[in-house]
Amino acid sequence: MTTLSDDLVPAATLTAAPPAAAVLSLRGVRITDHAGGREIVHGVSFDLAPGRTVGIVGESGSGKTLTCRAALGILPPHFEVTEGTVEIAGTDIAALTARRWTELRGATVSAVFQDPASYLNPSIRVGAQIAEVVRVKLGLKRREARRRALELLRAVRLRDPELVYDQYTHELSGGMLQRVLIATAVAADPLVLIADEATTALDVTVQAEILDLLADLRERTGLALVLVSHDLALVAQWCDEVLVMRQGEVVEQGPTHTVLHRPRHEYTRLLIAEHEQYGLEKFLAAEEET
Numbered sequence: 001m002t003t004l005s006d007d008l009v010p011a012a013t014l015t016a017a018p019p020a021a022a023v024l025s026l027r028g029v030r031i032t033d034h035a036g037g038r039e040i041v042h043g044v045s046f047d048l049a050p051g052r053t054v055g056i057v058g059e060s061g062s063g064k065t066l067t068c069r070a071a072l073g074i075l076p077p078h079f080e081v082t083e084g085t086v087e088i089a090g091t092d093i094a095a096l097t098a099r100r101w102t103e104l105r106g107a108t109v110s111a112v113f114q115d116p117a118s119y120l121n122p123s124i125r126v127g128a129q130i131a132e133v134v135r136v137k138l139g140l141k142r143r144e145a146r147r148r149a150l151e152l153l154r155a156v157r158l159r160d161p162e163l164v165y166d167q168y169t170h171e172l173s174g175g176m177l178q179r180v181l182i183a184t185a186v187a188a189d190p191l192v193l194i195a196d197e198a199t200t201a202l203d204v205t206v207q208a209e210i211l212d213l214l215a216d217l218r219e220r221t222g223l224a225l226v227l228v229s230h231d232l233a234l235v236a237q238w239c240d241e242v243l244v245m246r247q248g249e250v251v252e253q254g255p256t257h258t259v260l261h262r263p264r265h266e267y268t269r270l271l272i273a274e275h276e277q278y279g280l281e282k283f284l285a286a287e288e289e290t
């Protein structure tokens with residue numbers, strides 16, 4: 001398992017490294033709810049390079065999920081990016097056709113959300129679902145797709161992948177389902193994985209294992225991560241950069257270390273104070289020692 005200091009040292013050091021070309025870039029993204037007649041997200045910008053992690057934190061309803069959905073091209077009906085740009089691997093998504101989006105989703109940018117069961121089909125064995133993604137996205141033949149699906153189940157550290165392959169969602173625990181969903185999400189080797197509260201519903205031990213798994217994928221494959229969370233301790237541990245959102249505004253943004261140690265905005269200070277009772281100081285202290 002990655003230790004805290006192992007993870008924090010490279011994160012702090014990498015901040016000074018020359019920037020690699022961004023795989024995901026948001027520039028002044030504004031999102032409007034046409035049904036409600038109001039702008040909900042008021043300008044979000046960040047660049048995410050391969051192997052890096054950006055965190056988005058903030059209160060419920062602050063626009064974190066809508067920002068992610070904009071980057072995935074899956075805004076709910078009546079919602080629209082009304083200003084700004086989203087670029088995935090250098091392509092402005094505004095110019096994409098529905099067909100091109102279908103190709104990109106999963107293969108270039110992918111996502112995992114909080115409730116894995118609702119993204120998997122309960123009546124199809126989980127292995128077959130992963131194999132199907134691999135078949136469609138990578139064009140593998142049936143037998144090859146099965147082999148690759150088993151490899152993915154192994155990569156997300158599920159014990160006995162052959163057994164899990166043949167199981168249905170109701171036979172798996174929440175942590176196992178989230179691993180299956182991650183396996184599905186990374187099946188086509190995306191450049192970017194968006195994890196929106198992906199570990200929130202899991203108990204702390206399983207949460208740590210899943211995050212460790214994502215960090216491992218990031219290290220091994222150069223996967224870039226967007227981590228949306230209420231949990232500042234988690235962001236302190238895993239993210240290079242953080243955006244703090246409140247009521248659709250990014251109130252503060254910068255290297256995680258700087259934002260959490262020297263918060264400039266009152267709201268960030270409040271979030272940190274709220275988290276201190278849950279053990280955030282442990283992470284900040286560990287970071288200070290490095």
Ligand SMILES: Nc1ncnc2c1ncn2[C@@H]1O[C@H](COP(=O)(O)OP(=O)(O)OP(=O)(O)O)[C@@H](O)[C@H]1O
Pocket residue numbers: 033040058059060061062063064065066067076
């Ligand atoms: N499908 C939808 N229909 C109507 N309003 C929506 C929809 N999705 C989001 N909203 C509204 O947009 C705002 C931002 O929501 P969003 O889900 O992005 O917040 P969030 O920061 O991700 O919150 P949480 O942490 O609770 O998931 C909220 O006021 C929410 O009620």
